[in-house]
Amino acid sequence: MTNRTTRLALPVLLAGGLALSACSFSGGTEDGEASSSPTTTAASSPTTPAATTAAAPSSTGSAPAVTAAPEPSGADPTTAGGPDRCHTSELTGSLAQGDAAAGNRYATLTLTNTGGEVCTVYGYGGIGLVAQDGSAAPTQQVRVDPAPRTVTLQPGQAVASTLHWTVVATGSEPTTGDCEPTPGRLTVIPPDETDSLSVTWSYGPVCSAGQIEQSAYVAA
Structure with missing residues (x-):
């Protein structure tokens, strides 16, 4: 080359x-x-777990259900829009002994309209025995017939309810002496009210754990 x-x-x-x-x-x-470029795959992304919500405790299960017999509330439909119900402050109570036979005792509970207005009473209300020392005595209210009806009271008029109980010891109650503490008063709550009034009780102990049958209030 x-x-x-x-x-x-x-x-x-x-x-x-x-x-x-x-x-x-x-x-x-x-x-x-x-x-140098990172590879992104489905596996590289963390899997979000499904949301889990703990069940909240039931409001009805957290407390025992009320077992007392319900108080009929409101008035008879025929009186809708009529006078207001009688409030405790407008009523005066009294108790009168009735017949007695074979261990059974009766009394009439009366509520009088001492207010200045027309008012109504419907139902049974509540009752409770009070011992002579002021403590609560055993009381079981049992509501019986007649069925409730609305009673309209002019000032001075009254309604009445029949009470029935036994003086015969039952169950584990002592057969000598008083079967239950001797009441001195009866606390009365008028129908659909929360305030109470008091009447004197002078009829001795109420056996069978203080059970009292009460009828609905009717015109006296």
């Missing part, structure tokens, strides 16, 4: 080698970028 030929061939060889080096570097750059 002549000197001129050598000078011509050298640039060509150098150019070819540079071209091959450029291709190889380019490929290495792409692979490096691909490996």
Whole structure:
């Protein structure tokens, strides 16, 4: 090869080698970028657990249900829009002894409208015996017929309810002496009221754990 030929061939060889080096570097750059970029898959994202809500305690289960016999509330439909019910502050109570037979005792509980307005009474209300020392005496109110009816009271008029109880010891009650503490008063809550009034009780102990049958109030 002549000197001129050598000078011509050298640039060509150098150019070819540079071209091959450029291709190889380019490929290495792409692979490096691909490996440095994080691959995101479904598995790489944490799985969100399903929401779990603990059951709140039931408001009705958290406390025992009321077992007392419900008090009829409201007035007879025929008197809707009529006079208001008689409030405790408008009533005066009294108690009168009734017949007695074979261990059974009766009394009549009367509520008189001593207010200045016409009012109504409907239902049974509540009763409770009070011992002579002021403590509560055993009392079980049992509501019996007749069924409640609305009674309209002019000032001075009254309603009456019959009370019935036994003086014969039952169960584990002592058969000598008093079967239960002797009451001195009877607390009376008029129908649909929360305030009470008091009447004197002078009829001795009420046996059978203080059970008193009471009829609904009727016109006296």
